[in-house]
Amino acid sequence: MVRKLAAGNWKMNGLGANIAELEALVAAPAPECDVLICPPATLMGACVKAAQGKIAIGGQDCHSATSGAHTGDISAQMIHDAGGSYVIVGHSERRTDHNESDADVSAKAKAAIEAGLTAIICLGETEAQRDAGETLDVIGAQLAGSLPEGATAENAVIAYEPIWAIGTGRTPTLEQITEVHDSLRADLCARLGNQGQDMRLLYGGSVKPANAAEIFAIGNVNGALVGGASLKAKDFGDIITALSES
Ligand code: PEP
Numbered sequence: 001m002v003r004k005l006a007a008g009n010w011k012m013n014g015l016g017a018n019i020a021e022l023e024a025l026v027a028a029p030a031p032e033c034d035v036l037i038c039p040p041a042t043l044m045g046a047c048v049k050a051a052q053g054k055i056a057i058g059g060q061d062c063h064s065a066t067s068g069a070h071t072g073d074i075s076a077q078m079i080h081d082a083g084g085s086y087v088i089v090g091h092s093e094r095r096t097d098h099n100e101s102d103a104d105v106s107a108k109a110k111a112a113i114e115a116g117l118t119a120i121i122c123l124g125e126t127e128a129q130r131d132a133g134e135t136l137d138v139i140g141a142q143l144a145g146s147l148p149e150g151a152t153a154e155n156a157v158i159a160y161e162p163i164w165a166i167g168t169g170r171t172p173t174l175e176q177i178t179e180v181h182d183s184l185r186a187d188l189c190a191r192l193g194n195q196g197q198d199m200r201l202l203y204g205g206s207v208k209p210a211n212a213a214e215i216f217a218i219g220n221v222n223g224a225l226v227g228g229a230s231l232k233a234k235d236f237g238d239i240i241t242a243l244s245e246s
Contacts, residue, residue: 004033004216005157005200005223006240007120008230009060009088014039022050024233030054031244033223036086037230041074048083058086058117061094064107066115076108076115087112088225090122090146092163102145110148113155120157120202120225121146123184127164135162135176136183143187153198158184159225165205167227174214177203181220209238216246 010018022037036056039047047057059079063070066077079087089112090105100108109119123142125135139160147156160180165171172180181201188196203215204225215221223243229235 002153002198002200002222004243004246005036005202006031006033006236006243007036007058007086007088007157007159007202007223007225008038008236009091009204009225009227010037010039010043010231011060011093011227012040013231014043016043016046018231019043019046019050021231021233021236022047022055025237025240026050026052026054028233028237028240031240033240033243035240038086038088044079044082044084056085058084058088058120060088060091062087062089062108062112062115062117064104064111066111076112076117079112080115080117084117086118086120086157088120088122088159090142092122092124092161092166095122096163102142105146106148109146109151109156113148113150118155118157119148119151120159122159122161122204122225124161124163124166124205127162130162130164135180139180139184140187143184147191151192151199152195153192153200157200157202158188159202159204160184161204161225167206169206171206171211171215174218177215177221178218181218185220207239209235209242212239212242213246216243 063073089108112119200222
């Protein structure tokens with residue numbers, strides 16, 4: 001039985017006062033799913049403490065090297081050392097803003113796994129690619145290029161995040177999400193056998209309390225990667241409840 005995952009990505013949001021949102025989640029009854037918050041690196045230590053082991057804490061990105069002259073970057077080993085257990089790699093904002101290629105993402109995911117973290121590997125098409133009917137080809141190519149050797153259901157998670165749905169309030173139809181997740185599942189099974197069957201597939205892109213339950217009812221959706229709605233404990237708590245009850 002795959003344990004579902006509700007993952008919140010705070011992006012470049014959050015000051016010390018925002019840890020109160022995490023504390024509110026910690027105080028809620030334990031859900032029937034894993035919960036993860038990826039705060040900005042500045043808050044990671046404080047969040048690990050506040051989470052009391054009830055909520056996992058992760059990074060939003062990592063360098064592919066363990067240490068060295070890379071000003072401003074943090075390594076997977078540093079995230080692990082700070083008490084983190086996951087790291088997001090290949091988010092579309094990193095792919096776009098920092099020109100990250102599939103090869104870069106694969107190297108980061110490999111570093112994460114070697115450091116003892118679970119890598120959340122993000123994939124997603126642009127609106128132009130969807131309109132051109134290229135979605136499954138684009139997603140398949142990103143998976144092939146971004147999934148490192150050694151990935152298992154334990155140390156890797158795939159997040160499908162259509163770029164045009166991130167932070168826009170727009171979501172794909174349930175049929176469109178189903179089509180991509182079914183395709184990803186088939187591809188993962190072909191590559192990894194049972195590990196591919198058990199690897200968690202998250203949907204991300206404008207998930208909110210109002211649409212969470214219908215998205216979580218889709219067979220190959222094993223959770224969500226949530227941006228904006230993860231900043232408020234009330235909204236993220238409602239999404240966690242919807243996942244827990246799915
Ligand atoms: C994200 O950035 O990963 C994301 C899904 O954002 P939002 O939920 O705000 O669309």
